[in-house]
Amino acid sequence: MPAESDTPFLMLTELFLPTKGGTAVSFDDDFRRLGGKEMHIVTADVPGAREFDVTHPNSVHRLRLERVPWLKPESLVMYARFFFKSLALLATNRFKAVFAGRALPEGLVAWALARLFGLPVLVYAHGEELTGWGRGAKFKVMCFVLRRADALLSNSDFTRDTLVNLLGVEPGRIALTYPTVDENRFRPGLPADDLRAAIGLAPGQRLILSVGRLNPRKGFDNIIRSLPLLKARGIDAHHVVIGIGDDLSRLHELASETGVGDRVHLLGHVPYEDLPRWYCACDVFAMPNRDIDGDTEGFGLVFLEAASACKPALAGRAGGTGSAVADGITGLRVDGESVEDIAAGLARLLADAEEAERMGSQGRQRVLEYFTHQRRIDQLRGLALRGRYRGAVAAQAPTAS
Numbered sequence: 513m514p515a516e517s518d519t520p521f522l523m524l525t526e527l528f529l530p531t532k533g534g535t536a537v538s539f540d541d542d543f544r545r546l547g548g549k550e551m552h553i554v555t556a557d558v559p560g561a562r563e564f565d566v567t568h569p570n571s572v573h574r575l576r577l578e579r580v581p582w583l584k585p586e587s588l589v590m591y592a593r594f595f596f597k598s599l600a601l602l603a604t605n606r607f608k609a610v611f612a613g614r615a616l617p618e619g620l621v622a623w624a625l626a627r628l629f630g631l632p633v634l635v636y637a638h639g640e641e642l643t644g645w646g647r648g649a650k651f652k653v654m655c656f657v658l659r660r661a662d663a664l665l666s667n668s669d670f671t672r673d674t675l676v677n678l679l680g681v682e683p684g685r686i687a688l689t690y691p692t693v694d695e696n697r698f699r700p701g702l703p704a705d706d707l708r709a710a711i712g713l714a715p716g717q718r719l720i721l722s723v724g725r726l727n728p729r730k731g732f733d734n735i736i737r738s739l740p741l742l743k744a745r746g747i748d749a750h751h752v753v754i755g756i757g758d759d760l761s762r763l764h765e766l767a768s769e770t771g772v773g774d775r776v777h778l779l780g781h782v783p784y785e786d787l788p789r790w791y792c793a794c795d796v797f798a799m800p801n802r803d804i805d806g807d808t809e810g811f812g813l814v815f816l817e818a819a820s821a822c823k824p825a826l827a828g829r830a831g832g833t834g835s836a837v838a839d840g841i842t843g844l845r846v847d848g849e850s851v852e853d854i855a856a857g858l859a860r861l862l863a864d865a866e867e868a869e870r871m872g873s874q875g876r877q878r879v880l881e882y883f884t885h886q887r888r889i890d891q892l893r894g895l896a897l898r899g900r901y902r903g904a905v906a907a908q909a910p911t912a913s
Contacts, residue, residue, distance in 0.1 A: 520550035520605055521896060524594055524622050525613030526577055528555035530564045532756070532781070533725060534813040535638060538691055539613060543570050545889045552605065554597050573597060585650075587617050594621040602629050609634060609896035612661075614641055616650060619657040632662040632900050634892075637686075639671040639810020639832050642679065646806075655679050662901040665689040665892070668811040668832030687895055690835060691813045692888045695879055697788050698820035700872075704793035707786070711750060711777045718749040718862050721794035721823075723787070723814045726757030726778075729807050731800035731828055731848045733763060739772040741855035747862050752777045754790060791821035796861045796868065801828035802848030812836045815843070816883055819875030824868045826857045842875035 521543075527533065529540040543551045548569045557574035565572045575593045579586040594617060601607075602625055612622035612635045619635045626633035635658065645651045658664060658679055664686045666672040672688060675681040713719060724730045732753055742749050753763070753776070760778060767776035782790065791797065797818035801809040808831035815836035818825045827833040828848025839845040844861065846853040861868050 519547065519893065519897065520552070520607050521546060521609050521611060522598065522601060522605070522607045522622075523551065523553045523611040523613070524555075524598055524618040525553065525611075526556050526590070526618060527613055528553060528572070530560040531556070531558050534691070535613070538813065539636075541692070541694075541885065542889070542892060544568075545885055546893060552601055552607075554594060554601070573601070590617050591621055594618060595625070598622070598625055602631075607631060611896070612636065614638070615654040615657045616641075619661065620653060623657050623660060626662075630900075632896065632898070634663045634665055634896060635661040636665045636667070637671050637675055638667055639674065640808055641810075642671065642674050643803075643806040643808055659685075661685060662899075663687055663895045665895070667691055668835035670832030670834065671810050685901060687891065689888060689891055689895075690883055691811055691816060692883045692885045693813065693816040693820045693879055695820050695876075695884065698791060698817045699788070700792060700822035700876065702789045702792040702821075704789045707789055707793040711752065713750055716748065718747060718796075719794045720749055720751045720858060720862075721754070721790055721797050721818075722751065722799055723754045723790075723797075723817070724799055725755050726753070726759035726763060727807075728759055729801055729804045729809065729830075730759075731802055731854070732759070733766055734800055734802075734848065734851050734854050735798055735858075736763065736766050736770055736772060736776055737851045738855035738858060739775055740770060741851065742859060742862070745855075745859050745863075747859055749858070749862060750775045750777065752779060752790065752794070754779050754782050754787065756780050788817075788821065791818055791823055794818075794823060796826060796858060797823050797843075798826040798854075798858060799828070800826055800846055800848040800854045800857075801830055801833060803830040809833055816879055819843075819872070820879045822869075822872035822876045824861050824871035824875065826854070826861060838874075838878065842871050842878055 527536045529536050549571050551570040553570050553572045556577040561574050577590045609632045610622045610626040612619040622633050658681050666686050666688050672686050676683050722732050767773045811832045815825045825837050825843035827837040827845045829845045837843045844857045846857040
């Protein structure tokens with residue numbers, strides 16, 4: 513295996529820290545671990561980027577990436593800026609491979625430039641972007657890119673199956689590259705009594721935690737609706753939600769209308785050092801996701817964060833959560849459309865402390881076995897350095913069920 517300084521890679525992605533979200537976090541972590549300044553990231557200029565990039569170990573190149581509504585396509589300017597900046601970098605660096613954060617817009621540009629320079633192109637596939645664009649022109653262009661990439665980095669079994677069955681991708685081009693979690697940052701036993709006290713949690717009251725963008729498909733609304741059902745079962749529970757998004761006002765209104773406004777705590781962002789402690793503060797983690805018009809959960813990194821902290825998780829059955837939550841082993845998967853199913857699942861996890869503890873322990877063991885950073889980085893490097901597609905993908909993560 514060549515030394516890191518001999519293996520420079522180019523990454524094109526609209527999403528990169530300090531942009532919020534699990535995808536941006538994952539990309540940042542991948543390339544920090546893959547190497548140093550020889551790793552070049554072409555990405556969007558966002559608030560806080562200048563300060564963030566100063567100490568970043570990679571070479572980060574920021575572009576103004578905005579969509580122009582009157583252009584057809586409205587992302588034409590984004591394509592152009594991605595193309596010319598990346599072209600300049602390819603002309604002055606000896607990259608070994610080109611990565612793209614998604615099929616569109618980054619993947620199309622990455623594919624064109626990689627072919628121009630005779631390099632392999634690797635495209636990340638997350639799941640939700642594959643099913644939400646109907647079957648029009650964008651879908652056809654996305655299929656074109658994904659069918660011609662040298663490797664598709666699929667985050668879950670669901671995403672892999674979608675690539676094969678919906679988009680017609682040759683299975684040999686797909687590598688299962690499961691997301692990973694920092695098992696040292698997210699660990700059990702962190703002090704959290706002050707967090708429970710800060711929301712007024714009394715002794716004997718239970719805490720349900722949700723983390724993620726405030727988006728209807730995450731199912732946070734149905735957790736709120738389930739709280740009265742839990743109370744009817746004798747379970748006195750509060751719900752903390754960490755994250756921002758367009759669904760904030762609706763969730764506030766729903767909590768008030770449901771009569772649980774004093775039990776729902778919408779915290780927005782929390783300090784970096786507090787997020788792992790919130791997992792330790794909770795009794796169960798819940799994100800009962802559902803599919804809404806093709807918008808679905810591709811994996812759910814937050815489930816791994818909960819598992820790493822030894823907490824059982826409640827997930828929806830939609831999308832790729834089955835790769836993140838082993839049903840009946842590290843948590844439960846329920847019908848995210850059914851408030852009754854969600855309430856029953858939460859009641860089971862909250863009422864049976866022995867089962868919840870067992871699932872939490874098995875969740876952490878599963879993280880340590882399948883979802884470590886080093887396994888993923890070795891896999892990414894191996895895929896990039898194998899060159900242009902010649903047949904079946906050489907490296908895949910073992911089945912994590």
